[in-house]
Amino acid sequence: MRVQLLQICHARSGDKGDTGNVGLIARKPEYYPVIKKYVTAEAVKKHFAGVCLGPVDRFELPNLLALNFLLHHSLGGGGTVSLMNDAQGKTLSSAMLRMEIDVAEPLSLSARAYV
Amino acid sequence: MKEKIRIASGQGFWGDLLTAPVDQVTKGPIDYMMMDYLAEVTMSIMQKQKMKNPALGYAKDLVPLMERILPVIMEKKIRVITNGGGVNPIGCRDAIFAAATKLGITGLTIGVVVGDDILLQLDALRSKGVALKNMETDENLDAVRDRLVSANVYFGAKPIVEALDRGAQIVLTGRTTDTALTYAPMIHEFGWSWSDWDKLAAGVVAGHINECGGQATGGNFSADWKNVPDLAHIGFPIAEAYPNGDVIFTKHDGTGGLVTVQSVSEQLLYEIGDPTKYITPECVADFTTIRLDQVGKNRVKVSGVKGKPNTDSYKVSMSYADGYTAISTLTYAWPDALEKAKKADEILRTRLADLGLSFDEIRTEFLGLNSCHGPMAPIPALINEVVLRIGVRGRDFSAVERFGKEIAPLILTGPPAVTGFAGGRPKPSEVIAYWPALMPKDAVTPSVIVETI
Numbered sequence: 001m002r003v004q005l006l007q008i009c010h011a012r013s014g015d016k017g018d019t020g021n022v023g024l025i026a027r028k029p030e031y032y033p034v035i036k037k038y039v040t041a042e043a044v045k046k047h048f049a050g051v052c053l054g055p056v057d058r059f060e061l062p063n064l065l066a067l068n069f070l071l072h073h074s075l076g077g078g079g080t081v082s083l084m085n086d087a088q089g090k091t092l093s094s095a096m097l098r099m100e101i102d103v104a105e106p107l108s109l110s111a112r113a114y115v
Numbered sequence: 116m117k118e119k120i121r122i123a124s125g126q127g128f129w130g131d132l133l134t135a136p137v138d139q140v141t142k143g144p145i146d147y148m149m150m151d152y153l154a155e156v157t158m159s160i161m162q163k164q165k166m167k168n169p170a171l172g173y174a175k176d177l178v179p180l181m182e183r184i185l186p187v188i189m190e191k192k193i194r195v196i197t198n199g200g201g202v203n204p205i206g207c208r209d210a211i212f213a214a215a216t217k218l219g220i221t222g223l224t225i226g227v228v229v230g231d232d233i234l235l236q237l238d239a240l241r242s243k244g245v246a247l248k249n250m251e252t253d254e255n256l257d258a259v260r261d262r263l264v265s266a267n268v269y270f271g272a273k274p275i276v277e278a279l280d281r282g283a284q285i286v287l288t289g290r291t292t293d294t295a296l297t298y299a300p301m302i303h304e305f306g307w308s309w310s311d312w313d314k315l316a317a318g319v320v321a322g323h324i325n326e327c328g329g330q331a332t333g334g335n336f337s338a339d340w341k342n343v344p345d346l347a348h349i350g351f352p353i354a355e356a357y358p359n360g361d362v363i364f365t366k367h368d369g370t371g372g373l374v375t376v377q378s379v380s381e382q383l384l385y386e387i388g389d390p391t392k393y394i395t396p397e398c399v400a401d402f403t404t405i406r407l408d409q410v411g412k413n414r415v416k417v418s419g420v421k422g423k424p425n426t427d428s429y430k431v432s433m434s435y436a437d438g439y440t441a442i443s444t445l446t447y448a449w450p451d452a453l454e455k456a457k458k459a460d461e462i463l464r465t466r467l468a469d470l471g472l473s474f475d476e477i478r479t480e481f482l483g484l485n486s487c488h489g490p491m492a493p494i495p496a497l498i499n500e501v502v503l504r505i506g507v508r509g510r511d512f513s514a515v516e517r518f519g520k521e522i523a524p525l526i527l528t529g530p531p532a533v534t535g536f537a538g539g540r541p542k543p544s545e546v547i548a549y550w551p552a553l554m555p556k557d558a559v560t561p562s563v564i565v566e567t568i
Contacts, residue, residue, distance in 0.1 A: 012330075012381040014385050016386060021385075023385065025338070051489045061390050062403070063403055063406060064384070064402075079547070079548065081508070083508055085482060090335075094337070095487065095491050098491055
């Protein structure tokens with residue numbers, strides 16, 4: 001089934017210079033293995049094509065049901081150098097939640113998926 | 116030893132909710148309040164203010180705030196720790212002493228941490244072999260040496276703990292790790308060893324949760340923002356710390372917002388890199404060891420944190436002048452709003468080229484359409500209005516200034532149904548670029564000055 005990350009995750013993002021960080025958190029423990037399997041660094045790099053101009057690093061935090069992504073060269077130079085409206089990458093989190101993944105395993109989505 | 120201490124977060128950045136610290140000291144019991152004022156480029160703003168007036172260079176908001184809360188913190192014996200001293204913590208102290216005197220307060224002890232500002236010692240340090248190369252690009256400092264505006268070492272909790280040990284009720288620092296403002300009181304109260312890596316790391320994690328104020332208690336909350344209660348009166352976080360390193364996060368009763376595993380998780384992931392290596396001057400915390408449990412309504416227990424030994428280096432945050440930017444906006448209305456905005460952009464770029472002006476970058480965004488999500492955002496069929504936002508960056512001040520004079524003419528010499536140019540010509544603002552570096556810890560020593568009036 002095709003799932004948009006908005007249905008199964010929440011997220012927060014921020015900046016360190018020209019690098020954006022996106023913390024992606026599974027809404028339920030059973031969703032964590034799904035995002036761990038499908039939301040790879042490569043998939044995220046593809047999703048952010050044209051936005052993230054450098055590599056993507058991924059780190060796992062199973063204790064928080066979370067993945068942390070570093071999106072290098074995504075903020076137009078960062079800080080006061082950047083001409084971007086979102087120079088601090090605050091909305092990279094919701095951009096991440098647009099991503100869709102094709103999940104092979106059965107997945108129960110709550111009736112009110114986006115609570 | 117106290118059974119527990121409560122360390123409240125009062126400000127998450129310079130410009131944060133002004134009522135939050137007042138609420139923290141009046142709406143329930145706390146022992147300490149930390150306030151973070153310093154983002155990466157804040158020091159450069161403060162250096163410029165100090166250059167114009169040697170008495171300034173600190174977070175000016177702090178003085179009226181302290182005047183407001185001094186009677187309360189004196190009565191309740193609440194201790195305040197803040198990096199709002201900026202590049203002039205002594206001047207900040209003197210202003211707070213003056214406010215206290217005006218209120219008739221005596222017996223106030225303020226501790227000041229100095230030594231982080233190394234701008235005037237840079238050449239001496241470099242001649243001793245401290246290279247201060249850019250830790251991200253490996254560039255030599257010579258590339259920007261003559262354009263440096265600020266240079267500050269990130270100290271940790273040690274000098275703050277010393278100030279607390281010596282009786283300071285208010286501790287003012289310059290550049291200090293944000294997390295230290297929260298965990299210094301734990302070390303002071305519980306007597307943790309400087310090599311008890313797990314407890315230090317537990318303090319660092321608590322500091323990371325506290326340091327952005329309402330972002331841990333329902334502000335900017337992606338999981339369920341529609342159902343956060345009473346954000347208008349959001350309660351900022353309070354770390355209830357225990358001697359064994361456990362910390363329960365909560366907020367005052369009767370305030371808005373929420374404290375849940377989800378709200379704390381979001382803040383824990385904010386602006387981190389490799390979660391197994393969260394480096395601070397005192398230890399390296401491993402965020403993959405954090406355990407979160409909801410132990411009551413608006414109560415989240417943080418436990419299990421593991422830490423590793425610290426490194427030999429301090430991080431140094433430097434900033435340098437790097438040209439100018441100007442940004443302006445125009446609003447275009449239906450019909451054909453986007454086409455009009457694109458045409459205006461094209462006309463403007465043609466005129467800039469005709470004038471022979473060159474810039475390092477010209478950036479156009481369409482607010483309301485794709486300035487946040489770029490190519491990920493689908494363009495809707497019907498666009499009611501769109502804001503053309505165009506910015507330039509360059510080394511040549513006069514070119515950037517001239518750009519600002521080319522915006523308003525578009526209203527009468529470009530596409531129709533345009534408005535939203537009420538703010539006047541955009542003025543060039545100086546770009547302050549960031550230069551992070553490392554330096555050996557033994558090359559610099561913090562000092563602590565404690566005085567009472």
